[in-house]
Amino acid sequence: MKSWYADFHIHIGRTRTNKPVKITGSKTLTLSHILNEASARKGLDMVGVIDCHVPEVMKEIEDYLEKGECYELSEGGIRFESLTLILGTEIEIYDENCQGPIHVLVYLPDLTKMKHFSDWLRARMTNITLSSQRIYEKAEVIQEKAKELDGLFIPAHIFTPFKSLFGKGVHQSISEIFDLNNIDGIELGLSSNTQMADQIAELHRYPFLTNSDAHSTQKIAREYQCLYLKQPTFLEWKKALQGNCDRKIAANFGLDPKLGKYYETLCSKCNSPVGQLVCDSCGSKKIVKGVANRIQELSSTSTCPVRPPYVHHVPLDFLPGVGPKTFERLLDSFSTEMNILHRVTESDLTGVVGESLAHMIVLSRSGQLTLEQGGGGTYGKVVNQKR
Template identity: 40%
Template sequence: MLNQYFTDLHIHVGMSESGKWIKIPTSRHLTVCGILEEAVEQKGMNIVGIVDALSPLVLADIEALIEKELLAPVSSGGYMYRESTLLILGAEIETREANGGLAHTLVFIPDIQTMSSFSTYMSRYIRNINLSSQNAHMPLKQLIQIAGSFDSLIIPAHVFTPHKSLYGVCCERFSHILSDKEMYKIAAIELGLSADSNMADRVGELAEYTFIANSDAHSLDKIAREYNIFSMSELSFGAIAKALSRTEQNQVIANYGLDPRLGKYHRTFCQKCGFTAGDGLIYTCPQCGSSVLTKGVLERINEIADYIEPHHPVHRSQYFYQIPLEFIPGVGKKVMVKLLREFDTEMNILHYATYEALAGVAGSKIAGLIMEARSGNAIISAGGGGIYGRMIGT
């Protein structure tokens, strides 16, 4: 029997339980315990992946939770929290290609013993193994060769963004920097906040891969701003691997992501005057003439695409545009508290609560905006250059 699970596999640990920084800048509330509590109590997630478990400080915190029996090992990999939410151990690692381009890749490993061995091995290359997303001083092909020997799942992160991504700054095709064997070891592709499957499926070599949408959360409230529904036979690392490879009927059946226009790198942006591009690729700012531009994800895909329109393979998950509560005008902390008190989790508010029920708690205007966000009919001002887009309403 297959069950459906809300899944966010890209959550950062900001600080250890002992008060030492893991990732700067992030929220100091992003401890392993804080993430698990937020995922269960506020977000309603079934699977969470932390991507800083390469750090011995994070591993020590996880070991402590296991000793206290707050985390229970799952035989097929991963750790169960409160008998309801699966924790997956991952690492975000930075690599460098011959052209100087930097990229981030997620590496997920089934248990703490194997992750500890992987951490020890990678400390030969990473100067400060305690900190997040450190440069491994190697190309991706070498990381794939190393990580592949640790029973891992390898997922290139936010692959189109203009900073630290494969298509953004390293290559126009994976096949330019990886062999067929190395490409085969990639378990899935993370789209990033500024792209969706319509955009990514314009690149032909991605057709064989499963797409996932993750939050890349740097604070607790950002958890599940993008997520997926995995259809699996059980909650385990092994079942996740099967879902990504679409075996034994396990699969990713839905991606819930920001409308790409809300992403902070969707359109080309002038760093001098703040102009955000409309249609068409630009190399100088039409407003001030500056050439200091941050190329948008849409423009980058237009440069490298094989197809004008997306070519979706038959296995492609449906992509649903989601606008998190934090992006909805009028939903501040007080309104959020009221909504969560009434509906328990953000998943319930975004997916299941009726207009009448929402209006009874937050008023008709906010209820209407939530319904617009749910339907995909909201008007959005596009983001770029590190500035998120904005929901305006209809």
């Protein structure tokens, strides 16, 4: 077995002909830029691109295959040099059991099955060319279709206040919407971690995923996981989710929840912490309930299963003093962000960026940085600290 780094939730902003896919995504977030950034600069081994149902995206992948610039793996996935692309799609559900839109992720092993799934979606979706579109179908039917195609079904960013399973405060259980036996994992989202999510007993049966939900190349791998697999393929990842034959998620690397945009309940108008429906500071009723408060409402147990380590990862661009020029200097010296965050010694870092910033990078590896928590749609931040 070997360890492989993977981020399975990356959007496409534009097609190669500059047509929008994820409306809120960066215009430079094309498939080719994703593959280059993830491999050459981030140092990932696997990426899940979750807009592969879009016909023009599938055609671009097909052209790469025909030109010999990539090839399909016998165990699923598409290999671009040293990087494995996992084909995925994000879907918005709003059926009679779902009060408020919920995002889910479906991953499929090959392009033929993704084409089939795209055709199936087209009959149930208004615009197949865009990301995260609403599907007019029951959640359990989508789960069954994913399984028919040997795919994986994963509820996305389940605690985020908007478009998630638990975010709006309506649903108290996964079983209200989904077939519990057709869920392969749970994506936590940026404002929660393993310890928080495991306060909910019904989640104990599922593996947890930590992905970036990247809307720009810069945000790729702001959350990711380390997998123990024989090879970075779809089937090996599927076995890891099942804990099959020593394959496993070895560690989750996610933001400290306090850095997430929705950790604390805040007034979205004046950004003041609130504990009720009306802000004491400005009188606004525009309150965004924090993930920490929502999980407290759902908490059903203090007993937690044995999980992989959850490492409070701090992306380089969250660190004070790491601007674009410093980031490029680090990459010029150490090749990839994975090297900088995991492998390079403090003394080598010091030689490139100085003692203070080098020490901060090392502290980030062990979750020892001082943080100011986020909420209401604003990220938390790292407090500048001298050695």
